Structures are given as C-alpha cells and as structure tokens.
Amino acid sequence: MNIKTVALLHPGNMGVTIGAAAATSGARVVWASQQRSEATHDRARRAGLVDVETLTNAVRASDIILSVCPPHAALELARSVAEHKFSGIYVDANAVSRATAEQIGEIVTKAGASFVDGGIIGSPVKRAGTTRLYLSGARASEVADLFSGSMLDARAIGEKPGAASALKIAYAAWTKCTDALVLAVRALAAREGVDKALLEEWSLSQPDLERRSTQAAAIAAPKAWRYVGEMREIAATFEAAGLPAGFHRAAADLYERLVPFKDCWNPPLTVTAVVDRLCASSEKRREAFSE
Helix, strand or coil, X not given: CCCCEEEEECCCCCXXXXXXXXXXXXXXXXXXXXXXXXXXXXXXXXXXXXXXXXXXXXXHHCCEEEECCCHXXXXXXXXXXXXXCCCCEEEECCCCCHHHHHHHHHHHHHCCCEEEEEEEEECCCCCCCCEEEEEECCCHHHHHHHCCCCCCEEEECCCCCCHHHHHHHHHHHHHHHHHHHHHHHHHHHHHHCCHHHHHHHHHHXXXXXXXXXXXXXXXXHHHHHHHHHHHHHHXXXXXXXXXXXXXXXXXXXXXXXXXXXXXXXXXXXXXXXXXXXXHHHHHHHHHHHHC
C-alpha cells in the first residue's frame, strides 16, 4: 500500500508525537480541528500536522487513520469514522480491552475499513527507545513499516486483532494500578497519623516506595482523568478472564477522585496535595453515607 496521507485523531500529548513519528516516512499527517481546544491547536501546529478542519475531510483524504484518544471515547470515535465509510486502515491505539478492540474492529470493518489493533507502551515519543506501539491484525506489518524510520518502535505481534490491546492492558494493570495503590497507602497513613513513621520504615525496608509515591503524585495524578476509563477497561478484562476485577475498580475510584488535577504539571503535584484530595473525597463520601 502506498501510504500518502495519515489522519491523526486526536493530537493529545501522546497522539501528537505518534503523528509526528508517522510523518518521518514522508506521509502527510492531517488532523481535524473542529471543536478541538486551543491547547490541541497549539500541539498540532508545533508538530507540523496539516489541519483539514473536519472529520469528513480527514476521512476522505486518508489512507490510514490513527485513533489515539481517551479510552472512554474510542468506540464513539470509531462509529463516527464508520459513518463516513472509511475504506483504508483504521488503527485503534487506545488503552481498551480486547473485547472493546474487537467491537471497534467490527464497527469499522463493516463500513469497509481494514482494522489494526494497537497498544502504546511508554511515554510520548521524544527520543528513541522510550515508546513502543504494538500492533495486531492482518495489516499490522504495513502500519509498523510506516514508523520504521522514526523514533517510535512499532512492532507487529500477530495477525489477529486484540493481541496488542491485551498486551497493553496486562502491562498497565501493573504500572498504573500500583501508582494508585501507593498513593492510597500514603493517604491511609496520613489519616492514621503514621505517615512519618511509614516513610522511616520504607527507608529501611522498601527504599524505592517514597520515590515511587512522589513520582505517582507528580506524573500519574495529572493524567488521572484518562486513567479512570483505562482502569475500568482493565477490570472488565480481568473479569472476562475469570479473575478478580476489584483491584482495578478500586484504582478507577481513586483516579476519579483525582480528576480535578487534570493537566496540573507546573509546579509538579506533591504527595501532600494528592493525599489531601483523596482524604477530602473520602470524608465527603462518609458524610453522604451518614445522611
């Protein structure tokens, strides 16, 4: 397939770097600015993406569509694209369960597209070796080739869609759930008045955990608004596999309490600020139950 134009839907902090990586192949990378925020406009402009204004224009112009959006929006975005009878390759690179990926695949293939399932592991693409895009589906290798000259490490791992999403879910089930857990532990210790003693014990027996909690507050809490849906997708995956889903339902609850910290990067959030938010949310819930 001679890939001339790629549409990126939508240029968030991660997605915009995926789009920029696709452009290294020589493809024209477009996006649809209609109803997008000024921050999204700025990211797309800095990345050199071509604004075609509407989803209709993006679909008509493109050989490949890359869907990189919050997990709760992935299905609706696929439906919107399918309404335009897109017949190229639709790549869903969102943090969704295998079941959701398969549902997305059914939606877009019924409308005439080829479906490739994707899962992103790592940080936004700023240097080589930090980010991997796992791909599965009959045309996964074609999509991987698109990124062959870029800093993004794209890997085709099978011809059956769903494998890439399953891998992403398994990976995030540990990394993002443990961020929620370590922040919950700090909140519990603070409520019980033993936070100082806990940190002293950690320095003796678990020396990495204080650093991990500080990092979770600064890096995970500002992205909590995205992680709520992802934790629910993970919980559904565990449940479908006959495994307990409670770990990740609880993580979704914790991240939901941190949604007001959306995109709070400068200055970095402190553990104290995050703990205060978690404890305040807990107090409000107790009051609601007592009424």
